[in-house]
Amino acid sequence: MPDLSIDVVAKAAGVHRSTVSRAFSRPEAVKSETREHILRVAEGLGYTMSPLAQALRRKTSNIIPLIVPDITNPFFAELAKTMTQAADERGYQLMLCVTNGDPAKSDGYFTAMQAMYAPFGIVAPSTKVDSEALKRFAFGHKVVVIDRVEGDDSVPTVTVDSRKGIMLALDHLHSLGHTSIGYVSGIAGTHTAQDRMDAYLELTAENGSKPVVLDSGSDLDAGTRGAEHFLEMDNPPTAIIAANDMVAFAVISALGRSGLRVPDDVSVIGFDGLALGARFNPPLTTVRQPIADMGHIAIELAEKQNGDGSVDHIVLEPELLVRGSTSELRK
Amino acid sequence: MPDLSIDVVAKAAGVHRSTVSRAFSRPEAVKSETREHILRVAEGLGYTMSPLAQALRRKTSNIIPLIVPDITNPFFAELAKTMTQAADERGYQLMLCVTNGDPAKSDGYFTAMQAMYAPFGIVAPSTKVDSEALKRFAFGHKVVVIDRVEGDDSVPTVTVDSRKGIMLALDHLHSLGHTSIGYVSGIAGTHTAQDRMDAYLELTAENGSKPVVLDSGSDLDAGTRGAEHFLEMDNPPTAIIAANDMVAFAVISALGRSGLRVPDDVSVIGFDGLALGARFNPPLTTVRQPIADMGHIAIELAEKQNGDGSVDHIVLEPELLVRGSTSELRK
DNA sequence: AGTGTTATTGCAACCGATCTCAGCAACCGA
DNA sequence: TCGGTTGCTGAGATCGGTTGCAATAACACT
Numbered sequence: 001m002p003d004l005s006i007d008v009v010a011k012a013a014g015v016h017r018s019t020v021s022r023a024f025s026r027p028e029a030v031k032s033e034t035r036e037h038i039l040r041v042a043e044g045l046g047y048t049m050s051p052l053a054q055a056l057r058r059k060t061s062n063i064i065p066l067i068v069p070d071i072t073n074p075f076f077a078e079l080a081k082t083m084t085q086a087a088d089e090r091g092y093q094l095m096l097c098v099t100n101g102d103p104a105k106s107d108g109y110f111t112a113m114q115a116m117y118a119p120f121g122i123v124a125p126s127t128k129v130d131s132e133a134l135k136r137f138a139f140g141h142k143v144v145v146i147d148r149v150e151g152d153d154s155v156p157t158v159t160v161d162s163r164k165g166i167m168l169a170l171d172h173l174h175s176l177g178h179t180s181i182g183y184v185s186g187i188a189g190t191h192t193a194q195d196r197m198d199a200y201l202e203l204t205a206e207n208g209s210k211p212v213v214l215d216s217g218s219d220l221d222a223g224t225r226g227a228e229h230f231l232e233m234d235n236p237p238t239a240i241i242a243a244n245d246m247v248a249f250a251v252i253s254a255l256g257r258s259g260l261r262v263p264d265d266v267s268v269i270g271f272d273g274l275a276l277g278a279r280f281n282p283p284l285t286t287v288r289q290p291i292a293d294m295g296h297i298a299i300e301l302a303e304k305q306n307g308d309g310s311v312d313h314i315v316l317e318p319e320l321l322v323r324g325s326t327s328e329l330r331k
Numbered sequence: 332m333p334d335l336s337i338d339v340v341a342k343a344a345g346v347h348r349s350t351v352s353r354a355f356s357r358p359e360a361v362k363s364e365t366r367e368h369i370l371r372v373a374e375g376l377g378y379t380m381s382p383l384a385q386a387l388r389r390k391t392s393n394i395i396p397l398i399v400p401d402i403t404n405p406f407f408a409e410l411a412k413t414m415t416q417a418a419d420e421r422g423y424q425l426m427l428c429v430t431n432g433d434p435a436k437s438d439g440y441f442t443a444m445q446a447m448y449a450p451f452g453i454v455a456p457s458t459k460v461d462s463e464a465l466k467r468f469a470f471g472h473k474v475v476v477i478d479r480v481e482g483d484d485s486v487p488t489v490t491v492d493s494r495k496g497i498m499l500a501l502d503h504l505h506s507l508g509h510t511s512i513g514y515v516s517g518i519a520g521t522h523t524a525q526d527r528m529d530a531y532l533e534l535t536a537e538n539g540s541k542p543v544v545l546d547s548g549s550d551l552d553a554g555t556r557g558a559e560h561f562l563e564m565d566n567p568p569t570a571i572i573a574a575n576d577m578v579a580f581a582v583i584s585a586l587g588r589s590g591l592r593v594p595d596d597v598s599v600i601g602f603d604g605l606a607l608g609a610r611f612n613p614p615l616t617t618v619r620q621p622i623a624d625m626g627h628i629a630i631e632l633a634e635k636q637n638g639d640g641s642v643d644h645i646v647l648e649p650e651l652l653v654r655g656s657t658s659e660l661r662k
Numbered sequence: 663a664g665t666g667t668t669a670t671t672g673c674a675a676c677c678g679a680t681c682t683c684a685g686c687a688a689c690c691g692a
Numbered sequence: 693t694c695g696g697t698t699g700c701t702g703a704g705a706t707c708g709g710t711t712g713c714a715a716t717a718a719c720a721c722t
Contacts, residue, residue: 005678016702021680031700051446052387053678056707061383063426070412072606077408081401084429093443095394096427098415112424115381223610249610256612257655275403279554279580281587281612324588336708347672352710362670384708388677 004047013041024049061117063093064302067109069101069126073187073246074274075291079124079146082295090299101126103133120302122146127189131155144302146294148191156301158294158314162195163203165287165318166241169269170203172285172320173239177329178267182212182237184226186247189218196243196271212237223250230266231258238266238329245270245277245286252280252325263327273321282324290316335378344372355380392448394424395633398440400432400457404518404577405605406622410455410477413626421630432457434464451633453477458520462486475633477625479522487632489625489645493526494534496618496649497572500600501534503616503651504570508660509598513543513568515557517578520549527574527602543568554581561597562589569597569660576601576608576617583611583656594658604652613655621647 010017015038022029023038030038055061066083068076080096087094095118097109106123113121120142123129129145131152144156173181183200185193197216204211215226223242227250230236242248248270252262262268262282270277273288297314304310341348346369353360354369361369386392397414399407411427418425426449428440437454444452451473454460460476462483475487504512514531516524528547535542546557554573558581561567573579579601583593593599593613601608604619624647632643 003677007678017679018681018703019701021678022701025680029700034700048442048446050387050678051443052383052392052448053707054680056381056383056387056678056709057680059707071402071415072405072408072412074403074405074408074607077403077405080427081403081429084402084427085431094427096411096415096425098412100416111379112382115379116383246610249607249612253610253612253614257614262612276405276580276607279577279584281580281584281593283584283588334708338708348708349673349710350671352708353671356710360670365670381708384677385710386677387679387708388710390677 004045006049009038009042009045009047012045013038025054055117059117060119062091062119063095063113063116064118064299065095065097065109065113065121067097067099067106067121067123067125069099069124069188071096071098074276075244075246075272076124078274078291079295082292083122083298086296086299090303092299099126103127107133119306120144122298122302125188125190128191128194129155142302142306144298144305146298148195150191153313154311156305156311156313158297158301158316159192160289160294160316160318162192163199165271165289166196166199166203168287168318168320169241169271170200170207172322172326173241173267173269176239176267176326178237178239179209180212180235180237180239181209182214182226182230182240184214184222184240184242184247184251185216185218186222186226186243186250187218187220188244193218193243200241214240220246220250223247224254227251227254227258230255231260236266239326240266240268242268242270245272245274245284248277248284248286248325249280252282252284262325264330267326267329269326271318273318277321278323280325285323285326286321287318288321289318335376337380340369340373340376340378343376344369356385386448390448391450393422393450394426394444394447395449395630396426396428396440396444396452398428398430398437398452398454398456400430400455400519402427402429405607406575406577406603407455409605409622410626413623414453414629417627417630421634423630430457434458438464451475451637453629453633456519456521459522459525460486473633473637475629475636477629479526481522484644485642487636487642487644489628489632489647490523491620491625491647491649493523494530496602496620497527497530497534499618499649499651500572500602501531501538503653503657504572504598504600507570507598507657509568509570510540511543511566511568511570512540513545513557513561513571515545515553515571515573515578515582516547516549517553517557517574517581518549518551519575524549524574531572545571551577551581554578555585558582558585558589561586562591567597570657571597571599573599573601576603576605576615579608579615579617579656580611583613583615593656595661598657598660600657602649604649608652609654611656616654616657617652618649619652620649 006017006020010020023035084094099105122144124146129149149155185197201211214229215222270284270286273286277284277286301312337348337351341351354366415425430436453475455477460480480486516528532542545560546553583599601615601617604617608615608617628645
C-alpha cells in the first residue's frame with residue numbers, strides 16, 4: 001500500500017489537510033456533511049492517522065508504561081493483564097517495562113517514556129519507592145504507584161488495606177481453632193509487604209498471642225526458609241500466614257517435600273488471590289486483592305491527576321477466599 | 332527542564348542541526364573533534380534524541396511488539412521476560428500486546444505497530460496461525476512466530492522438537508516401570524500442542540501400548556476434566572503426561588482434591604519447564620523448553636530476515652527436568 | 663599555479679500530523 | 693444597507709529530527 005498520509009486523503013476528498021485533521025480529532029469543528037464525506041473517503045482508502053506524527057505535534061501520546069520488577073511473578077502478570085485491558089478501553093497502549101529490580105533500568109524507562117510523550121506511567125515497585133527518585137524526572141509528576149509512598153502525598157497511589165487483609169486471615173484461622181499462627185514474609189520489599197508484617201505483629205499482640213515470624217526475608221526463597229525454620233521448631237504453630245501467594249506456594253511445596261501435608265498437618269493461607277492458587281495442590285486459601293480493580297483505578301487516578309491535578313490515595317478492601325489449604329485444627 | 336531539541340544543542344555547540352544529527356546517528360560522517368564536542372555539549376544539557384521524531388522521518392522505530400494471548404500464563408510470562416531482555420540488549424523496546432485470544436485484537440495490534448514503524452514483531456499464538464491473516468498486513472512480512480506455521484515457509488519460526496520432548500517424557504516414565512501412560516492435552520490450540528499430542532499417539536503406538544487420551548481440549552479446564560476422566564476409569568494408567576505445565580498443575584490439583592497423591596498414586600509429568608514448577612507440590616517433573624533461547628533466537632531471526640531477507644526455521648532441543656512428581660511404579 | 667579529490671559542514675526540503683490565524687460567506691438586528 | 697456575529701475552511705508555521713545536495717576547505721598531483 002502506497003504511503004497513506006493526511007495529504008492524500010485531503011486531496012482525495014477535495015479539502016485541505018487541516019480539515020481532514022479536524023474531521024478526525026475535533027469532529028465538532030467541521031460541518032457534518034464535510035466530515036462524513038472525509039471519513040468515508042478515508043475509510044475507503046484504509047487510512048488511519050499516524051500516532052507518531054500526532055504525538056510529535058501534540059506532545060502527548062497514548063502509550064503508557066507499566067513498570068514492574070518481574071512479569072514472571074503472577075501478581076504482576078495479573079496486574080499487567082487487567083491494566084492492558086483497562087488501558088485499551090481508554091484508547092491507550094500499554095508498554096510493559098520489566099526492571100528485574102534494577103532501579104537504573106527503571107530510570108531508563110522513565111526517560112524513554114518521557115521522550116515518547118507518555119501522558120503518565122504506572123509503577124508497581126519491588127522496593128520502597130523513593131519519592132526523590134520519582135521527582136528527578138519531570139515524569140515523576142505523572143506517575144501512579146501501586147504501593148504506599150512514605151512521606152510524599154503528591155503521588156497518587158492505590159493499595160489494599162493490609163491490616164484488614166491480615167485480620168481476615170487471622171480471623172479465619174481463629175475460627176478454625178488455630179491459636180498459634182506463624183508468619184512468613186516474602187518477595188517484594190515494598191511498603192505493602194512491610195505493612196502486612198506490621199499488621200501481623202500488631203494484631204497477634206493485641207490478641208495476646210505471641211507472633212512467630214518464620215522468615216522475614218523478601219526474596220523468592222523466603223518460603224523455603226520459612227518452612228525449614230518451621231520444621232526445626234519444637235513447638236511449631238498450627239497455621240501459617242504467607243505474605244503472598246507465591247510464598248505460600250513455596251511454603252507448601254517445601255513442607256510437602258518433608259512429608260508434611262497441607263492442610264492436614266498445617267494450615268497455610270496466602271495473600272493475593274492469584275488465579276493460579278485455585279489450581280495449586282491443595283487449592284490455596286488466600287486473602288484476595290482486587291487486582292482488576294487496581295489496574296482500572298490506577299489508570300483512572302492517573303487520568304484524574306492529568307485532568308484536574310488532584311492526587312488521590314485509594315485503599316481497596318481485600319476479601320477472604322477460602323479454598324483448600326486451611327482446615328479445622330485437629331489434635 | 333526547557334524543551335531540549337536538536338536545535339538548542341546545535342546552537343550551544345555552535346554547529347548546524349544536521350551536524351548534531353550526524354554526530355549521533357552517523358558518527359563516522361563527522362570529524363571526530365566536532366563529534367566529541369557535540370556529544371559533550373549534549374551530555375551537559377542532558378539531551379537525548381526524540382525517538383518519535385526519528386521514527387517519523389526514518390520510517391523505522393525501535394519498538395517491537397510481542398503478541399501473546401495471555402500474559403497470565405507463566406509460559407508467556409517467561410517468554411516475555413526473556414524477550415524484554417533480549418530486546419533491550421539490542422536497543423529495542425518491547426511492547427507487550429495481550430490479545431486474550433481475540434484475533435481481531437491481534438489485527439489491531441498489527442496495524443498499530445505498523446503505524447509505529449515497528450521494524451518487526453513476534454507472535455506467540457494461541458491458535459494455529461493462519462498465514463493468510465499474517466499476509467494481510469504489510470507487517471506480515473516481518474513477523475516471527477513461536478509455533479509451527481503450516482503451509483507457509485515464508486515466515487520465520489522458532490519451536491522446540493515436540494516429538495523429542497514427548498519421547499523424553501515417555502522414556503523417563505518407562506524407565507520408572509510405567510507402561511500404561513495417559514495424556515492430557517491442553518491450553519493453546521497451536522500446532523505445537525497438536526504436535527505433542529500426535530507424538531504421544533505415534534510413540535505409544537510404535538511401542539505397542541495403547542494410548543489413553545484423558546482429555547483433548549485446549550482450554551484451562553482440560554486438566555481438571557482429564558483428572559475426572561482418570562478417576563472414572565476402571566483401569567487407569569499409572570502415569571500421566573500433561574501437554575504443558577499449567578495443565579499438569581491442574582491435573583495434580585484435581586487429583587489431590589479427590590485424595591489421590593502424586594507421585595505415590597500416579598506419576599505426572601509436564602511440558603514447559605516453568606520456574607513455577609519447582610515450587611509446586613510436589614515439584615513438577617517436566618520437559619523443559621529453552622524459553623530464554625527462544626526469546627533471543629526469535630529476535631535474531633527477525634533481525635536476520637530484516638537484513639538479508641533470509642527465513643529460518645529453528646527447532647530447539649527440549650530436555651528432561653526430573654523433580655518430584657514422578658516415581659517408580661509401585662504395585 | 664592549476665585542477666581533481668576527498669572530508670566536513672551547512673542548507674533546506676521532508677516525515678505526517680496539529681493549531682493559530684485569517685478569510686469568507688451567511689445571517690442578524692437596527 | 694451596514695457593522696457585528698457565527699460557522700467553516702484554507703494557509704502556513706511548527707513539532708524534532710533526517711538526508712540529498714551544494715558549498716567550502718584541505719590536500720594531492722602534475
